[in-house]
Amino acid sequence: MSAPHIVESTALARPAAEASRASGLWAFLVIVAAMAALPFFASTYTLTLMVPFFALAIALLGFNLLFGYTGLLSFGHAMFLSIGAYSAAVMTSKLGILSFELILLVSIAASVIIAVPVGFLCVRYTRIFFGMLTLAFGMLFHSVLYKFYGITGGDQGMRVLRPLLFGMEFEGGKTAFLTGPFYYYALGLLTALGLLMWRIVRSPFGLHLQAIRENAQKASYLGVEVTRMRLSAYVISGVYGGIGGAILAITIGLADPEIVYWTQSGNLVFMAVLGGSGAFIGPVVGSLAFVLLQDMVMSVTQYWRFVMGAVLILLVVFFPGGLSGIAGGLFTRFKRGS
Amino acid sequence: MSMYVDMILGGVFHAAVVFLVAAGLQLVFGVQKIVNLACGSFYALGAYFGITAVAGAAAMGLPSVVVLPVLLAAGLAIGLIGLPVERLLRTVYRRDESHQLLLTFGLLLVFQDVMRFLWGPTPLTLDNAYLAYGTAEFAGVRVPTYNLLVIAASIAIAAGLGLFLQRTRTGRIIRATAENREMSEGLGVNSNRVFAAVFTVGCMLGTVGGALVVPASAASLEMSVELVVEAFAVVVIGGLGSMRGAMAGALIVGLIRAVAIMVLPEAEILSIYVVVIAVLILRPAGLFGKAMA
Numbered sequence: 001m002s003a004p005h006i007v008e009s010t011a012l013a014r015p016a017a018e019a020s021r022a023s024g025l026w027a028f029l030v031i032v033a034a035m036a037a038l039p040f041f042a043s044t045y046t047l048t049l050m051v052p053f054f055a056l057a058i059a060l061l062g063f064n065l066l067f068g069y070t071g072l073l074s075f076g077h078a079m080f081l082s083i084g085a086y087s088a089a090v091m092t093s094k095l096g097i098l099s100f101e102l103i104l105l106v107s108i109a110a111s112v113i114i115a116v117p118v119g120f121l122c123v124r125y126t127r128i129f130f131g132m133l134t135l136a137f138g139m140l141f142h143s144v145l146y147k148f149y150g151i152t153g154g155d156q157g158m159r160v161l162r163p164l165l166f167g168m169e170f171e172g173g174k175t176a177f178l179t180g181p182f183y184y185y186a187l188g189l190l191t192a193l194g195l196l197m198w199r200i201v202r203s204p205f206g207l208h209l210q211a212i213r214e215n216a217q218k219a220s221y222l223g224v225e226v227t228r229m230r231l232s233a234y235v236i237s238g239v240y241g242g243i244g245g246a247i248l249a250i251t252i253g254l255a256d257p258e259i260v261y262w263t264q265s266g267n268l269v270f271m272a273v274l275g276g277s278g279a280f281i282g283p284v285v286g287s288l289a290f291v292l293l294q295d296m297v298m299s300v301t302q303y304w305r306f307v308m309g310a311v312l313i314l315l316v317v318f319f320p321g322g323l324s325g326i327a328g329g330l331f332t333r334f335k336r337g338s
Numbered sequence: 339m340s341m342y343v344d345m346i347l348g349g350v351f352h353a354a355v356v357f358l359v360a361a362g363l364q365l366v367f368g369v370q371k372i373v374n375l376a377c378g379s380f381y382a383l384g385a386y387f388g389i390t391a392v393a394g395a396a397a398m399g400l401p402s403v404v405v406l407p408v409l410l411a412a413g414l415a416i417g418l419i420g421l422p423v424e425r426l427l428r429t430v431y432r433r434d435e436s437h438q439l440l441l442t443f444g445l446l447l448v449f450q451d452v453m454r455f456l457w458g459p460t461p462l463t464l465d466n467a468y469l470a471y472g473t474a475e476f477a478g479v480r481v482p483t484y485n486l487l488v489i490a491a492s493i494a495i496a497a498g499l500g501l502f503l504q505r506t507r508t509g510r511i512i513r514a515t516a517e518n519r520e521m522s523e524g525l526g527v528n529s530n531r532v533f534a535a536v537f538t539v540g541c542m543l544g545t546v547g548g549a550l551v552v553p554a555s556a557a558s559l560e561m562s563v564e565l566v567v568e569a570f571a572v573v574v575i576g577g578l579g580s581m582r583g584a585m586a587g588a589l590i591v592g593l594i595r596a597v598a599i600m601v602l603p604e605a606e607i608l609s610i611y612v613v614v615i616a617v618l619i620l621r622p623a624g625l626f627g628k629a630m631a
Binding site: 004039043067073075121124125127128129131132133135137139140143147148186261262263266269270277303304305307308309310311312313315316318 | 371375417426429430433434435436437439440441443444446447448449450451452454455557563566567570571574578604605606607608611614615618619622
């Protein structure tokens with residue numbers, strides 16, 4: 001192929017070259033298939049790690065629509081995780097509604113209701129100002145959840161009860177539920193939402209977003225409604241975040257304000273860059289690598305922050321394209337060599 | 339009446355400390371165009387190192403009146419850590435903002451565990467030093483003299499920094515480099531040295547701020563991540579890159595917190611973000627910021 005260095009050489013590996021390639025879809029399907037086969041040979045412990053991965057991967061697919069494709073870096077995206085998580089908590093433990101389908105619908109509705117006004121205010125800005133405004137909204141959310149003890153349970157959080165899937169109740173312990181029916185349910189959601197995202201980024205709408213990222217002024221001359229497109233991207237990414245948050249809360253069994261602290265938003269950006277924000281598959285790879293790495297490091301040392309921080313620094317300095325950037329580089333080298 | 343004086347003095351003391359950290363953030367953003375999330379780590383590092391230094395001074399048998407100069411010296415000394423950190427940041431100067439933010443976020447995580455390793459997970463305090471200076475009568479209220487000294491020190495640092503940047507030759511070179519790096523390099527400025535010096539001074543502002551606060555509040559591992567958002571709030575309200583803005587922003591944040599604690603404690607932090615969001619919506623460049631594209 002010509003221009004083999006594009007992915008490697010630009011500072012932020014640009015999706016333009018990657019996004020339209022079918023390899024992203026294949027890589028996604030391979031990971032999904034591997035995850036579907038995993039319960040047949042992996043330990044229960046590994047499976048309990050995978051459900052948070054599905055949740056984070058969904059949230060990050062949405063995050064990357066905003067970050068990788070539209071060029072807007074949100075530093076408060078954990079807000080949507082908390083919207084999903086607290087929706088699940090209010091539905092199950094306050095209202096006694098256990099249907100997971102209804103929980104998802106409420107999470108989506110709540111995300112849209114919050115994302116539209118917040119996004120309306122935020123997308124007027126770009127670059128560092130967008131990041132700071134989203135950070136401020138995220139922390140606003142955190143302090144509401146943290147301080148208004150009577151409604152939200154304060155720092156204790158709210159319990160999230162086990163939901164019904166398709167109206168069915170499941171016997172057995174919590175682990176059996178999470179690694180059995182809920183595992184496949186969450187994987188199914190990831191698959192469906194991943195395929196939907198694949199359609200979104202390749203649709204005219206997705207191409208508009210990429211045009212906005214490359215040159216917003218030029219895009220607007222060509223008739224792209226920049227603000228409306230950015231707002232749509234923000235709302236869609238918020239909905240993905242809300243769904244991810246609902247799944248995450250059920251695996252944890254608790255919704256607490258920690259989920260929306262700004263360092264959690266920082267971790268989301270970390271995962272996106274770890275996987276490579278320039279590739280469609282990047283968010284999925286990044287969240288998987290992050291979950292596995294964090295679990296491994298935490299089991300070895302109490303100084304896991306040090307290790308994660310050092311990994312992040314090395315990554316940013318030496319491999320800004322992330323894991324998929326490294327893989328892409330190796331792939332093109334291999335192709336040239338043969 | 340005295341209640342209000344008390345409240346205002348508390349707010350101004352808090353503002354004096356936050357201003358130092360925010361000034362460091364502004365200086366680095368103004369010159370290097372990097373938003374440094376690790377400024378919170380410098381603050382915490384100054385606090386821990388200050389406690390160690392005061393303990394060392396006490397062990398040497400020095401009287402407790404030297405607490406303030408010892409803390410200042412400790413803050414300046416540990417601020418030299420800015421030099422190696424700047425070497426690391428140099429790799430991302432011409433990169434995307436997300437990478438700069440993430441690199442400093444990584445530094446924040448690393449520093450947090452380095453401090454956990456060196457000083458342990460439990461918060462450290464320095465309470466007896468607080469009383470070394472006694473209390474003073476101010477507008478009918480008894481306040482710790484130490485607080486007034488810190489407010490005075492912060493004002494002096496602000497004035498000194500302003501004079502340095504506006505009136506001295508080095509200050510002009512720094513401002514020229516901030517304005518246009520290529521052009522000033524063409525005129526013979528060694529911009530690498532300017533960047534290293536500016537970052538170190540920015541770092542020192544943070545560490546001194548942290549060192550000065552320990553007699554009044556504990557040094558803890560959480561203080562770094564907590565202060566980052568507050569310093570962010572200050573620079574957003576005041577305007578990114580503006581020193582006058584940092585001062586106004588710090589005063590606004592300090593006073594709002596002081597009022598909120600008295601009127602509606604639940605809204606202490608909330609009220610700050612409400613102001614931040616209001617400023618960003620009504621005047622995105624901040625109160626003193628330059629209009630940006």
